Amino acid sequence: MLQHPAKPELVFTWGNPSRGDDGLGPAMYELLLQEDLQGVDLLTDYQLQIEHAIDLEGREHVLFVDASISASAPFELVRLRPEQDSSYTTHAMSPQALLSVYQQVNDSTPPPAWLLSIRGYDFGLGEPLSAEANGNLLAAFNHIKTLLGSERPAEQT
Amino acid sequence: MPSNLETADNPKKLERVVIEPLTRVEGHGKVTLLQDEDLHIKQARLHIVEFRGFEKFIQGRPYWELPVLVQRLCGICPVSHHLAAAKACDMLVGTTQLTATAEKIRRLMHYGQTLQSHALHFFHLCSPDLLFGFDDEVRHRNIVGVIEDSPEIAKQGVLLRKYGQEVIRVTAGKRVHGTGAIPGGVNKSLSQEEIRYLQKDIDQIVQWGQDAVELIKRIFFEQLDYHMAFAAIDTNMLGLVGANGEFDIYHGGLRARDAQGGSIFDHVDYTRYSDYLREGVKNWSYMKFPYIEALGEDAGWYRVGPLARVNNCDYFSTPLAEEQRRLFKEAGHGRPVQASLAFHWARLIELLYCAEAIRELLLDPDLGGTDLLNKGQLQGTGIGVIEAPRGTLFHHYEIDDDGIVNRANLIVSTTNNNQAMNESIRQVAGMYLDGKQLTEPLLNQIEVAIRAYDPCLSCATHAMGKMPLEVVLVNEQNEVVDRLEKRITGDIQRTCP
Secondary structure, eight states: OOOOOOOSSSEEEEOOOTTTGGGGGHHHHHHHHHHHOOOEEEEEEESSSSSSHHHHHTOSSSEEEEEEESOSEEEEEEOOOOOGGGGGSSSSOOOHHHHHHHHHTTTTTOOOOEEEEEEEOOOTTTOOOHHHHHHHHHHHHHHHHHHHHSSSOOOOO | OOOOTTTTTSGGGGGEEEEEOSSSSSSOOEEEEEOOTOEEEEEEEEOOOOOOOOHHTTTBBBGGGGGHHHHOOOOOHHHHHHHHHHHHHHHEEEEEEEHHHHHHHHHHHHHHHHHHHHHHIIIIIIIIHHHHHHTTTTSSHHHHHHHEEEEEEHHHHHHHHHHHHHHHHHSSSSSSSSSOOTTTSSSSOOOOOHHHHHHHHHHHHHHHHHHHHHHHHHHHHHTTTHHHHTTOOOOOEEEEEEETBBBBBOOEEEEETTSSSEEEEEEOOGGGGHHHHEEEEEETTEEEEEEEEEGGGHHHHHHHHHHHHHHHHHHHHHHHHHHHHHHHHHTTTOOOOTTTTHHHHHHHHHHHHHHHHHHHHHTGGGGGOOOBOOOOOOSSSEEEEEETTTEEEEEEEEOOOOBEEHHHHHHHHHHHHHHHHHHHHHHHHHITTTTSSHHHHHHHHHHHHTTTTTTTHHHHHHHHHHOOEEEEOOTTSOOOEEEEOOOOOOOOEEEOO
């Protein structure tokens, strides 16, 4: 089946750039594109879906980046485990559910994965990133650069 | 005629049940059921509770931005909006005929997106209902349950999705926010390397398409009477067909047929859609109710999407899909198949068609052509219509002399099915809920009826999806007497005040 050679590290962002702070994920993608990141694949999409399980194959580590309306500002970073939550039943999946699909489809443990949730505030159609969210984005960006240049993040809760 | 469960005679004396929000339906909708003291259903409505107009989002923007801009209206259907806007822009720039390369690349993109959208719906969203039954234990009735019980089916769903997304990426230039279709044509053709890349797996994709149709037929015929009766409503059906009556989801004329299959109108130039269709409003919903003007608001509502398309077309141009269409038609015994659950069957025949059509196109040398654009004189009005995976999608723009959009009207697929979805839940409510205590499996039947249409409430409302399901019972004093909540974990909890 269709496959591209996978780099060991994957940063996967998602969100809709025209829904205000839901665009935090794609905005992070754009920032990271400007960096000279060796051994790192950058991917972005409107939302997570089942086929993204294929994008996880062959990775050593995966960092998901999304906007959150409930995370503490400026961002939260948590280790993910496969979880069969009810996001399976929607048009958009949680990263935990995606890891679970990976596990089921490949019959193997998914790569270690973390979720970086950037706090957003306003998700209106046609709105730009809010000023507060933009500040959170930059803080998260600096943290990701540190992570990608160092050992993998320790688990945080 | 709308069912008599649309509006109760004396709603203040009835108990109100709210299913909110729907699961496996994008966006934020809710269903309210009003029961009387004897638990009879007196009113059933699918509500849209939030609306942000896309006109505000589009107006004031230059027309050449539209094919990219409108992809952001909805994260589920970006390619449908991309292509409908591109077709409207073709008209704006005076293009009456695309180059062969441009049309075939757009078609390839459209077949790819329809294949991936239908694969998601069948393998991910609805197959759990069909494979396990509507009253299966909630936690099992999801894609994980499918994987556990039928690992190959689930894996095929993932890989079919992936293949469709790759077709989109190759034709649109990027995985998301693609720019492939532009006013008057496309901005790139396919390289031989890209064509070979997509050819590598297409035979497998066609085979999985055939397997999927066989699976849905097996499921459907195992309980034929039930599947034919569940949420079945007699409706008019609307969609595009090709010049010779063939199935065509990219371009054609509008065909409307009545519940018996008789012609209402045929091969209508879609730029004249407003002469034939009207959009009604009701004071209890933000989503409009389109109808065929000649039949009036009460009798003129219709269905769009796979069920309408497979019923309405005279034939498929690809052999495997045509063979399946003939079998599908036989199930109607001389009239259109009206079973709402036959949407699933029709959807998979379309998936098979898309796989076959992709295979044919990948052999066409025009995909690698260099003649990409045709343009003429700028016009003030642009109207583009395609058959999106969920049904007929209308984009209509008016621009000023500087090319700035000053009016926009979009009728999205889900809006076209608004009245039909309401009628389907009323049929289910009357048949399965009347006189009974409400339970989660019973309420799920309402959702199953809605899911058959694969609605995209994100398109219809621009609302963000909210996942937990909540059922609230309210008495005539507007007091909450019972509450059933489906949490993000899938657990059901009853919280009585």
